Amino acid sequence: MSAALIAMCIIMFAILPANATAAESLATQPSQAKLANGERIFAATGGCTCHTNYPGEGANAPQLAGGRALETPFGVFYSTNITPDPETGIGRFSDADFIRAMREGRSPNGEHYFPVFPYPAFAGLSDQDLVDMRAYLASIPAVKRANKPPDAPFPFSWRATITGWKLVNFDPQRIADDPTRTRVWNRGRYLVSAASHCGECHTPRTLTGGLDETLALAGSKDGPEGQLAPNITPHDATGIGKWSRADLVWYLETGFKPDGDDTQGLMSEVIEHGYANLPTEDLEAIAEYLQSLPAIENRVTRGD
Amino acid sequence: MRRSSMTLSILVTVLLSLSFAFLSNANIASADGHEQDEARVKYRQTVMSGIGNNMGAIGDIMKNRLGMPAAIAIHANQMADSAALIAPAFKQRIMDGPNDAKAEIWQDWAKFEEAIATYEEAARGLATAAASGDPKAVGPAMRALGKSCGGCHKPFRKPKEESYKNQ
Numbered sequence: 001m002s003a004a005l006i007a008m009c010i011i012m013f014a015i016l017p018a019n020a021t022a023a024e025s026l027a028t029q030p031s032q033a034k035l036a037n038g039e040r041i042f043a044a045t046g047g048c049t050c051h052t053n054y055p056g057e058g059a060n061a062p063q064l065a066g067g068r069a070l071e072t073p074f075g076v077f078y079s080t081n082i083t084p085d086p087e088t089g090i091g092r093f094s095d096a097d098f099i100r101a102m103r104e105g106r107s108p109n110g111e112h113y114f115p116v117f118p119y120p121a122f123a124g125l126s127d128q129d130l131v132d133m134r135a136y137l138a139s140i141p142a143v144k145r146a147n148k149p150p151d152a153p154f155p156f157s158w159r160a161t162i163t164g165w166k167l168v169n170f171d172p173q174r175i176a177d178d179p180t181r182t183r184v185w186n187r188g189r190y191l192v193s194a195a196s197h198c199g200e201c202h203t204p205r206t207l208t209g210g211l212d213e214t215l216a217l218a219g220s221k222d223g224p225e226g227q228l229a230p231n232i233t234p235h236d237a238t239g240i241g242k243w244s245r246a247d248l249v250w251y252l253e254t255g256f257k258p259d260g261d262d263t264q265g266l267m268s269e270v271i272e273h274g275y276a277n278l279p280t281e282d283l284e285a286i287a288e289y290l291q292s293l294p295a296i297e298n299r300v301t302r303g304d
Numbered sequence: 305m306r307r308s309s310m311t312l313s314i315l316v317t318v319l320l321s322l323s324f325a326f327l328s329n330a331n332i333a334s335a336d337g338h339e340q341d342e343a344r345v346k347y348r349q350t351v352m353s354g355i356g357n358n359m360g361a362i363g364d365i366m367k368n369r370l371g372m373p374a375a376i377a378i379h380a381n382q383m384a385d386s387a388a389l390i391a392p393a394f395k396q397r398i399m400d401g402p403n404d405a406k407a408e409i410w411q412d413w414a415k416f417e418e419a420i421a422t423y424e425e426a427a428r429g430l431a432t433a434a435a436s437g438d439p440k441a442v443g444p445a446m447r448a449l450g451k452s453c454g455g456c457h458k459p460f461r462k463p464k465e466e467s468y469k470n471q
Contacts, residue, residue, distance in 0.1 A: 226465065227463070227464075227465060228464055228465050228470065246367040246368050247367065249367065250363055250366065250367035254363070254446055254447070254450050255450050255454075256359060256360075256363050256450060258360060258363070259356055259357075259360050260355075260356035260357055260358065260359030260360030260361070260362075260363060261356050261359075262450060262453040262454055262457060263454075264454075264457065264458070264463055264464055265463060265464070268454055272451075276447070301470045301471065302465050302466075302470045302471055
């Protein structure tokens, strides 16, 4: 009898973690640890800054309520409302909906998201981190603001085009730790490749708008909002080869470059609202990973 | 020679030399003006680099944990003192040549001066925080200073895409 009870307890214990996600999404108060990890992943994404219209509405723009114009070579797309508003935001998303959006680029009703939303990178995020991030996003103030359709020429404005784009360019991959590397390096790769989605801006794109992995993180002339995204591989002359580990950590924490100059453009925003809020160990992990990459010679200037 | 023709020739000579003198002076003035403009732009850039160097030095101390809070305070005070150099350095509207100054500086001079005042206050704030011996005060002061750099650079300095350095 007691043996049966113990067996039942063991079975219950084995089942519980698997059901924890569903159970927690029903709970009204997620644990502090869950919120803290969610906030950390949110910070690692750069604070989802593309979803706040700072350029259009200034420092008082409603946080994460979308409407920011994102200029791409394929047209202008507007970021969406990711506050918990049930009508215009993501308040009705379940954990499963959120995971599908972040990993597969699909809305709860199966619609494709435009790949200006970096789901190819977020596909690498773990279940736990995604579920915690959703819990954090559910805790921020809800803002009612409807999403705007893109100003993009046909066929880029057409969601059916995304099916083709995904066939050519979308190969969602989870990131498994490399046992031959250190824990810090693995954490760095996870952050750089998935959460912080550095390649979405710093890797140039092919003609079909996929990432040109032969020039991974070597900089792009067609960065976000028409900006230059510098080469962040450790190449001495054209990248960040001359930056020390401390230089990189300090930069991600404060936005100050080794020469004392400040940061411009979208990068200054993702530092201020995101990376600056990461614990130092995460910034050190990012730095360690970036410094371990192959140095690629690629000078990114407007004139070329 | 009659008196009248002599007067005329003197007059013509005087006029000719006057106009020659005027023209050559004008030439000198315009060549001089161009060089002056270049020199003013170079001076601006030296002033701004000096501020950047102090910021870089503060970064060197902090990111490598060298201690030296008194040195941070000196660098931050030098940055605050340098605030008074910025407006005179940019007074003349010069936008030619290798130069990242935006027209907005002279279109909204009051806002430019306001941004400089915010920067001066933030730099002085960092000096005070570093001198206070409270390590927790330095972080927020650093952030405020960083924001104040952008508070002037974003509206008044060309973005890197338009910078002469990236053409």
